[in-house]
Amino acid sequence: MKNTLVMLAHGSTDPAWQAPFQTLETQLQERLGDHVRLAYMELCSPLLEEVVEDVAHQAGNTPHRVDVLPLFFAAGRHLRQDVPAQLEALNAQFPHVAIELLPPVGQHPAFVNVVTDIVAERDDMSA
């Protein structure tokens, strides 16, 4: 089965906020390929719905898998309620696309370690 990895960011109407996410998408597509895509939960394009719809149409009737990796520090109501509701609707709309919501990057031990190191490094500089 073909698969797509969607990096999900919160979204903002502020282009300056969006810029680093777009840079990340470009870097990751260069490294891994076009099946890695960026989507936003709300407020700016491309929305999660738009990306999944695009993937579903490109897949035709072929079964396809979409893993959604949230670029969030923590799983609050957005990731426990809003996004699952969005994905449930998309699963109903596109039965040939199996969508899975992964834990946010903030729960990854390597993520916690790097934030810890950045804080420690900064603390060292300001001591």
Place this chain on the structure above:
Amino acid sequence: MKNTLVMLAHGSTDPAWQAPFQTLETQLQERLGDHVRLAYMELCSPLLEEVVEDVAHQAGNTPHRVDVLPLFFAAGRHLRQDVPAQLEALNAQFPHVAIELLPPVGQHPAFVNVVTDIVAERDDMSA
């Protein structure tokens, strides 16, 4: 001059969202000391204003430095407008406390690298 490092998170009314930030604060205080503190921009306690006020009172009239490190992926309007306005008001209220707003952790190269690695690792697992 004594200093405090304030890790600034967005804030949420959702305790499940707050939990990993509190864990991070505990870990960093064990590693670095009580001068590393967590604060929220809005929606939950301790707010940035509460933490800076507490630090200012503990400092008495002794000059003190507060570095604010945002636990944010990107610098949008919150970090370019809202937080600077909060800090300007605090600087006026507590003249003996010098507050500096640092770039968000999301702009640190190590942070971008680890997010990239987590995406690549996940992509590998779902291939």
